[in-house]
Amino acid sequence: MLALYYALWVRYVAVGLAGAALYRPLWGLPVPMAVLPVLVFLLVAAWLNNAWIAVAALVLAAGHLPAAARMPDP
Template sequence: MLGHLGFSYVGLIYLLMLFIPNIIWSKSQPIDSEKTHENKVLIWFERVGQVGCTGSVLIFNDFNIATFSAWSLWLISSFLLMIFYEICWIRYFTNEHTKGKLYRSFYGIPVPLASLPVMAFLLLGIYGEVIWLIAFGIILGIGHIGVHIQHLKAIKKVE
């Protein structure tokens, strides 16, 4: 349950799926972007979760693909959530770059650019049976989803 040390190529793939759209986004900020005052506690949770998840997915080889079994459905479900995450980024990049487009739901999933990768990392942690990723995923979820909900509420006040 603690994890076996070793490089995870699956973790690297997840991080690439996470970081590449975010790098592109840094050059395609919403046109109606303005500074939002974010809760410092949520930011702290987000940063700790980001560092913990990034490290965990790379240093535990339990996430690498093993012989197919019913347990593999955790990995498949996790990867599908990452695919949905990529679709949400494509949806943002191919539309007008506004905060409303950035935070809109995806088939009923609120703030999908925050919630989908968090859920994917939690399922990946279950698949690999690595308590560290599960714990850091929960910490990340509290902060990252919390901050995004805060942004969404600020947008709705303006509308």
């Protein structure tokens, strides 16, 4: 997941830092640049069996996903 997130940053730079590239869906996943970091933290929480990291990931999701979903007009 983290490697895919970094690949999306490469895509963003490769298209000339176009803001729309940050919000472009990937394989049906809306705003992957916002969803993937949340998934990374949730997977780490599961891997480490750590509820505190899971709670932090949910707090991140509660703020980060709605903010990213409000895509600015091009």
